[in-house]
Amino acid sequence: MKKIIYMLMAALTAAACVRDLDTLPLNKTEPISEYVYGTDENAYLSGLGRLYFQFVTNDLTDLQQMDGGASETIRAFWSVQETTTDAAKCSWENDAWVRALNTNTWTEVQNDAVYAVYVRTLQGIAYVNEYLRQTEASKLKDRGVPEALAAKIDGFRAEARFIRAYLYWMALDCFGSVPFTTEKSPFGGTYFPQQASRSDIFAYCVSELTYLMSDESPMPAPRSNYPRADKGSAAGLLARMYLNSEVYTGTPRWNECKAVCESIFAMGYTLCPEYAALFRGDNGENALVRGEMLWAVDYNSDKTESYGGTSYILSATLASTDITDESRPNGQVNGWAGLRVPYEYVKKYFDVSGQDYVTGGYEVADKRGEVFYIKGRKESMDGALYSFMNGWSCLKFNNIPYGKTDQEFLPVSATKGFSDVDFPMIRLGEIYLIYAEACMNAGASGQAMPMVRALSARAGVNPPSEITQEFLVAERARELMWEAHRRTDLIRYGLYNTDSYLWPYKGGDSFAGQAFPDYKCIFPIPPVELAANDALVQNPGYARP
């Protein structure tokens, strides 16, 4: 009898206690998915905010990286887009990755900037996928999210999908075929994502963006959401995708490209009357600037404190000796002595003259060329690629608010350790030039002339008589200088690696420049990724280490 009682007791306790194994953290404040979202709008907003922050973050919590700041998404992407071309060279000789980018001599060996673009974009995509999983309608319902909030969250989800499309664009532009995941993909330590082809990712992005800009989508209305994304942002990225369609897929899509641009024109964006205002410390607060922005990434000297993005661009283009108590030409306190423009580029596209390296004065007709800082500089980088003072510094991005002088801003610039300049990701000026290119290729150049004239007028120069590819190469070099488009543009025009266009140190250590192989129009898959994922295929031309 006793035996049976004991056995019953044991069986009962056993059954009850097995359920104890389903534990959740005891602190409800502990941010696990079960507790973190609930019905709190701010939590959903914080989750979305992190997706935008992916472009700005220095965080290395989950990323093994060289350096938080240097691996910031926009900074790393900027490095591969600009320093591998005629528009920028960096003088940090001690960094092997810098040297490889300057001279297009990278190999399959890990390049820190290339690696950063890879991991930051794919990490961002993973964050978006997770956000979409956590905000599925069924999950919201389970959590008892009220309908009004659920509708708002629908909008957040659309923004998240836009961010994912943008990250995929960066990744496919740089790497071609990358591991492809969506919110429906598996997740976890034993999952090995498979690559999708460049054209499949292209097609995916096109379909996402087409939906997001459509009337059915819950994406916020154009011009309604600065600095977050809206339907205008989606349309703008879609236009850029179509522009490069031939490179990405082998098939040009000029008519689609043209149509998307036209729908953007119907959204009410306007050119900022002053070109220079677009890139100043107060650009996010300037309504005229915002009228031109389809999407921008926010930087703030106190709140974001990023070592990347515009902080990088405007700090690295001056030396610390350029910054004194009497003058801080870039509106803040740092001068990292890295980035400058080869004189050949300045001369070719802006036709400068009368330069005086003692006073820093020079003459230029184009207002877009009024951004160079040359005091104490030397003209040629010949034999001096790693001497910072050789080449022209570029203060197109400048923390001094538009309309203020260096002197007026001095008391404030002394307190600025970082930049306040929002980085324009997509702006109307770019759409005008995309439209010009689409029209030209679709045999309808005439339709784009008003847009081309508008840009010329703002720059204070005469418009061209017709739209040609040569004009577009040069006009994009002027209008979009240092906005992280140059590598993509040169590839599209067949000028990136061939000998039809040479620039200082192109393709090697020779100042004259030389061609380099086609396969370098895309970057290698980083070696540690190949080691971690047997399923990955290395890009053609690169070894699998």
Added chain:
Amino acid sequence: MDRIRNILMSLAFAFAGGISMNAQGGYVVSGTVTDQFGPVIGAAVVEQGTSNGTSTDMDGSYSLTVTGPSALVEISCIGYASQTFEAAAVPSEVNLKEDTEYLDESVVIGYGTVKKDDMTGSISAVKAEELNRGAVVNTQDMLKGKVAGLLVTPGDGGPGSGSRIRIRGSASLNASNDPLIVIDGVPIAQGAGGAMSNPLDLLNPNDIESFSILKDASAAAIYGSRASNGVILITTKKGKGSRPQVSYSGSLSVQEISSKVSVMSAEELMDFYSKTFPAGTPTGDRIAELAGDSVTDWQDLIFRTAFATEHNVSLYGNLKDRMPYRGSAAYSGQQGTLNESRYDRGTVDINLSPNFLDRHLTFDVSAKGVYSYSDYSDSGAIGKAAFFNPTQDPYWRNADGSIDYTTTNGFWNYGNGRGTGFSPNTLVGPSPLSMIYDNLSDAKSGRFIGRIAADYKVHGFEALRFNVSAGIDITETATYNGVRPGSFQAYADTGNLRVGQHTKGSYLSRSQLFEAYADYTEKWGIHNLSLLAGYSWQNNYWANRNITYYNETNEIKLDPGETVDSRYLKYRHENYLVSFYGRVNYSIDSRYVFTFTARGDGSSKFAKPYRWGFFPSGAFAWNIAQEPFMKGVKAVSTLKLRLSVGMTGQQDGIGDYVHLARYTMSNDPYRMYNMGSPSGYIHLLTPQAYDPTIRWETTVTYNVGLDYGFFNDRLSGSVDAYIRDTKDLLNSVQVPMGSNFGNKLMTNIGSIRNKGLEFSVNAIPVQKPDFSLQVGFNGTFQNTEFTKLNPTEDRNYYIETGGISKGTGGYLCRQMVGYAPYTYYTYQQKYDADGRPLQNEFVDRDGDGTITDNDRYMTGKSASPKFYYGLNLKLTYKDWDFGINGHGAAGTWVFNDFASANSTASLDLNSGALPNQAMLVKTTGFTAPNSGRQWYSDYFLENASFFRLDDINLGYTFRGVGKWESDIRLAVGMQNVFILTGYSGMDPEVISENGIDNTIWPRPRTWSLRVNIGF
């Protein structure tokens, strides 16, 4: 074993006989004692209930005068059953029979005991009497060098510092390598924290009855998912005997550091500097500015001769033969050799085992309480003192030479100004004396372990018994960390200038356990069957909080955006373990023994599909000595072959909720993003990388063992060979982007193989009534290497690990397939013709003409020893006893990081400090700044093979003293007597698993005086 006690008892009686043989006109008993082979020498003949006795001589004969013909005379000898006669009825020849009880001696195993003969697993059982008789203050010290396959690396010189205990090497990288420790059936919580530096610390060594070290899977698999690192079962003493007995032991010890950092004296330094950096050079002139005119040995100022005392009282007996009881209380107080450090511990232990219903129902109640207090000294002061300016007066002085207490509390420090105008030089930091006297840090812990068990033998079916038990283990700790107002540290504290801050922490750890099992043991003729089935449930819970206060105002310090309330949130977490287990033990004629065990463990640390683990084992033993064909071989008393295979797991060191999706909410005011109107800048919610499929590490162990004993076990021991294959090793690795939220993740990767051969030899070369000698030696050959390391099959894949003092962000070691864990990865030093190292020059191993990162090489050397061993010797002569214990290791390599960091005389005087120099710089001859590579040179990689004589002790026992005829033993001992090694650093036994030697609190040398009294 009991033999030792017997020998001591018989010796005691033999000699006591001489004292008390004064019964004039008593009754004389005489005769001979024999066994099957002939006379027995040294058998004890004692009048029962008295200390009157003698022992047999070379012919086995004896003569004893007793009180009368009806007195009871007991004749006994180790290994034989005792016999008792009335004096008048003692036969002239007493024939002793082998002690079957001795053969039936049982060993504690998981959930029960097993007869030694029926043991199939690799288990080392150690009885407390066999252990150190020196000044043992810590339980961990009792095991040092005693058991083959068990490596105990003592902690540093800090009082109460914890040892590292490894059974058959390390098989884990990121999970714990510590064995599971079970005290009287309660698996105790790891990481109780606070003043308890390790879990063994809660035991008073005097309360321990025995240890069982479960080494192979056959023995350990019954503990399932926590048993991969082996299991140490500790049984504490229970009540026994009948009349109440009291014993006391106490000791007084003195400790001194065994070595100092070898640096220059003030004179040597100034002489060295004047030659190396002559006056007139910029450096030489700066040195002259910075040099003082005092002669200070900072190391002498921070170290002291430390005292320790210890007192234990225990009372035990058996009330009306129904209630065995034992209680003990102990106190130990230890000063550290570093000034201001101290460790105190008080323990209370109570054991009751009442039985009812004609011994069918037995309760076992045990309660242990420990209170410990650690007063920490900043051990960073040791390195600081070695290199602090020896030409500087240690105190601020007034004009009259007295100490000026108004500046940094009197302790001299680098900085400008005096009094409240003092501005500290924070590049240099506080002086060694400020570090010791102005840092306040302590921890107080209280711990309680209680267990109640009921064991019921079914009436009328006694082969079946049920055992139900509940246990609890609670630790509460309070910590304090702060600086004194007015100190250098307080002056450097911009948050609370000149006053400073302190942090109070409180920690709670609680473990609850419920167990129930049924045991059925039956014997049919030569068949012996034992079945066990059980269930266990365990909950572990932790909570903690830390609050920082401003000194003097006691105002709570808040970070921006923080509220007072948020400081009071406790961090709490818990886990559960639910298990079912069973064992079958079947033996045929005690010749063929089979054991099968299995345990199913469910752990809340893992997601549902990975939560349950099944851990089976099987073993076979063949008692060859019991075979009929061996009966004729008298020399062989024990010969047993053991074979086993089984599976165990490891889940300690894995977080409680790591399989759950987790986020971090940023609270930095400078990590926000602008979400536009109306939200503006908001904080952000980031998913963290996590592995939903994380699971425990699993180890399969194969073991072949042979137990042997010759000449009635006067020469005995065992040999075991084993292979341990651990898979699903946990480590942080590169994971493919897109599969998770980052590129590195703590997950299960790869496998490791651990091979070894261990043996023990115990010999009793001399065993005479007034003289006996016992010698033990054990050794373990061991080899560990990775067999797989990442999800790809790339054999060149590696994981970097092992940071050194210099060279920020670099790593010294690599984990790589085919190599031992933490294999050193260094540059190969270049030497000149005289064999002196050439600074910053290395061998161009890849032959590309320049020295690059690719010239580093896998040295194949690591800290894990190829062979380690222990040695002990015990000698008794009349009332004297003498013992020594030692242990050592061979084929172990240590990176002398301390030498690497201090190998050049190159001076950086920018901080404003004048440093001392290591004597080493005269050996290296380095005067230039070391390149980034020099820190990683194999010049600093040294063979650290050693032998340490741990303990030497000598005792004398006074018998039958005073009214209660107490035995009083007085002993003197010395610990950490000497170390034989070629290693040039302070101590070749490095605490860190990676073998990088940068901890320098020297282990002290201890002299102790000990007294034991039994009433």
